[in-house]
Amino acid sequence: MISLLNYFLAIQKAFNNELPLDLDQQAAVEHTFTEPLWIIAGPGTGKTHTLVWLVLKRILVDSVPADRIVLTTFTRKAATELRSRLLRAKQQLVSSGLREAEEIDVTQVFLGTLHSLCARILRDQRYEPTLRIRVLADERVQEYFLRRTRNPILDINDVTFWARFRLARYQGGQTYLPSRAKRAEGGCILFNRITENGADLNAMRTSGDPHFALLADAYEQYQQNLQQDLRTDQATLQRHFLTFLQSPEGQTWLGNGMSVVVDEYQDTNPVQEEIYFALTGGLPDFTVVGDDDQSLYRFRGATVESLIDFDRACLDYIGIAPRAVYLRENRRSHNGIVEWVNRFIQHHPSMIELNPLIRVRAPGKPALVARSPINGAYQPVQIITRSRDSQVGAEVSTVIQDLLNAGYITDYSQVALLTFSTSESNWAIGAYIDALDNAGIPYINPRSKAAQNDTALLEILGALSSILDPIRRFSNTWTLPDGTTFTLPGRLVSYIQEATNAFQQRIATGSFPDLEVYINDSITTVSGTPFDPSNPYLLQAGGQRTTISSLFFKLIAHSPYSDAILDPAHGERLKVINQLLAEYESLYDEGAIKVEQALSGQTQTETWSLYNLYAVFAESYHDGLNDSEDEDVSIVPGCVNVMTIHQSKGLQFEVVFIIKPENTPFLGTAHVLEDQLAPYINRPTQPLLRRSIQLRVEEDIVRLFFVGYSRAKRLLILAGTNLARWDTILGRDVHGQPINNQASLIGLNVNFL
Structure with a gap:
């Protein structure tokens, strides 16, 4: 154990005798935990940096064993980043001469997403109800x-x-x-x-x-x-974990309680809130970090009240109110961008609530303070608006190219096009993608849901259908042997037909004789296999069951698909199909192909299995596959980033375009369920009052665009059509007056391109 003063001196020494913590961050790190700690951290204020030094302080100064600390965050990527920064910070302390830092093992901290920690702890403790699940x-x-x-x-x-x-x-x-x-x-x-x-x-x-x-x-x-x-889903897994914590085995493991630190607490759902308070063992050793203004995951069950009403929850669960610390020094963005986001969130009428029993934002929240070294007497917020998307898209492409040519950016990856939907359809951002293509600007759009239109992927589905269903049994109506009738959507039948035709056309070229021989041999193998009711599966020569995956891998071993693997785009998309197939097979006979005897006496793929292949696997194949997206590599050098605003959270870019701001979120299932389920929920922190459903939709719109705006470091550009429809995403000026025309925007020092 060392003193707090010596801890800060060691950090200071590691950073050339300058303490890398502002006053707000120091206040958080110094906290003594006689009460819980409630850190409200705005964008670009260094919350991860603060968390790292807080956790190390808990170990080195407060003598909390590393294996009694639970540190969770929202994504695997964020958990990986936290882990690497903890290790790096420890090494910096060691290099500064702090001998005590050498003796700690930060890998013992329970660090990860809550889902992963639940699974790990239940497995390690061999909790009987979940042992084989x-x-x-x-x-x-x-x-x-x-x-x-x-x-x-x-x-x-x-x-x-x-x-x-x-x-x-x-x-x-x-x-x-x-x-x-x-x-x-x-x-x-x-x-x-x-x-x-x-x-x-x-x-x-x-x-x-x-x-x-x-x-x-x-x-x-x-x-x-x-x-x-013997299965569980992610939500039920967390319920199992909560039950474990409340069991005698769980109480033994928990002891006097863990030191709990939760990142991105605004994305917490109700069962997670219960778990976190249970992990504390009723003690105030609890830190939450988050920003209610960046709460984006209502559609996944998150409730922003978890952060906004954290003080009320602490009183309910442990009887002690938390200490609030606000991180406000934004070190990311140009001061003009900071002014823009402050005005937008503070004066937006959707974020102002007169009823004192209802909170929309964390109480007492101050404005962000600009502390970025990025400055300059230019207009950092700009607007492109034209009458048609194609015109706006062309101008966006021109601006990107001009920025690169002038040296304001050195790589296309420093630019992000953020939008509500990245579908490359006409109603979404198709015109903008076309403009990038026309300008020769490379881009990456992994969430476009366009992978299913890839020629190679379409043909492979057609090839699988040709092998397993050579007489083409796919149709709208299916009658199973037990008399049950199911219907395939017409769009799916048409898609399977399109896939089969595409593959047949490939074979008809005569350019791939080896592939044609393989398909014909496979068809003959299926129909010529003697049917054995006691083992109704398609068997390989050694008696092993043939799986759909084995057919898939043999297909992609043949040209032209073996050539497609070498192409980065095609190769990544084949990985998507492989993952989808693995998921399907995990639930459907491990992918083994079941067979039955047809009226003709020949063997054919079992009707129920074939129906599932079409109705489940092929339908998910058809309904919009996203390209492969590696959580650990979000930015691709040399490519403009096209992503949803949700995807951009946690990232930052030199230049951000908000594309089609006239497209905003809408009333959805998540909003409805909050009201519909309320009468059947009895947890102590369930809000007694909520705003109207329409106001909650508007809150989500404001928070979404707040996140989008705050990703920009040097330049923020709003680009779209129909400026008159931008009222919600522009907000109000500091006097509460609407910003809904060019004159009012120019008055805010916004430049029109």
Whole structure:
């Protein structure tokens, strides 16, 4: 143990005799934990930097063992960054001559996402109820599970049920039932929110509301299926962990409680809040760090109240109010950009609430203070607006090229195009992508949901269909051997037909005889395999079961697909399909191909297996695949970054374009569920009052664009059409007057290009 003074002296020595902490950061690091610590950290204020020195102080000064500290953050990427910075900071202390720093092992800190820590601790403690359980890796696998187990929610044909939760299909002013795939997606959203909020199923059943009675029954069936299959989803895993913490085994492991530090606390959901307070063991050794103005994940169940009302939660759980520390020195952006984001968030009418019982922002929150070395007497906020997207896109491309040519940027990767949706369709940013292409400006848009249109991927799906379904049984209506009838959407049938035709056209060129021989031999193998009812699988020569993956890998070993692997774009997309296939196979017979005897006497792929291949795997293939996106490598040198504002969180760029600001979030399932589930939730920190649903939608819009604006270091450019529709994303001036025309923007020192 060392004194706080010696700790600060060692840090100072490591940084050329300058303490790399401002007064707010020092106040956070010095905290004594007689009460919880509530750090509100605005963009660019060094929250990760502060967390690192706080954790090391807890170990070196406060003598908290490293293996009694839980440090969580929202993403794997952020956890990796925290880990590397902890190790680097420790080494800096060692290099400064602090002998005590050599003796600590920061790798013993429980550091990671909460999901990963729950899984790790439950496994390490060999907690019996979860000992043999496999985790459904993500939402897509969860959807596959609902479909494989034929959850009753998939058969709810009451359109008012789906419309109630904003999960119906809307087109041309009409409301339609969602497809089976969309029902699975919606079911997972509903089930996860029930789990995360600990909703009372009995209350749902006895409410007299038929929709909630149906939902409660479907959820209970889902949980029973999880138990029977020894599976869990991510939300249920956290419920298991909370149960563990409350069990005798968990209490033994917990001891007097852990020292808990949570990053990005504004993205916490209700069950996570319960877990964090349980981990403290009722003691005030609890630090939360976050920014309510950057809360973007309501659609994943996060509740911004977790951060805004942290003081109330502390009083509820441990009876001690926290100490609030505000990090306000922004060291990222030009002072003109800091002025822009301050004005936007502080004076926006959607962020002002007169009811003292309802909070929209953290209480007492000060404005950001510009401390960046970036300065200059230019206009750092600019606007491009034209009558058509194609004109705006062309101007954006010209500005990017001019910035590079003039040396204001040295690489395209210093530029980001941020938008609400990165779909390359006409209604979204298609015209902007076309403009970049026309200007020869390289870009990366990994979330465009366009991978399924890749020629190689389309042909590979057609090749798999040709092998497993040579007589082309795909159609709209399927009748299974037990008499059950299912329907494939017409768009999916057309897509499979398109894929099969694309592959047949490739074969018809005659340029790939080896591939043609492989396909024909495979078809013959399937039909010529003797059918054995006791082992109804397609077997290899050695008796092993043939899997879809094995067919996939043999296909891509043949030209032209073997050549596609060498191309970076195609190769990355083939990785996406491989991952999707692995997820599918994890739930469907491990990918083994089941067979049956046709009326002709030949062997064919089993009808139910073939239906699932089309209805589950091919439909997820069709409905918008994102390109591969490595969490650890967000920026690609030489390429302009095209990304959603959600993706950009945690990043910064020399130049940021906000593209099509007239496209904003809208009322969705997350907003509706907050109100609909409220009567069935009994947790102590459930808000007694909430703002109207429309105001909550507007809050989300403001927070989204606040995040987008604050990514910019030197230059922020808003680019789109129809300036009259930008009222919400421009906000008000400091006098509360609307900013909705060119004159009012020029008055704010905004330049029009």
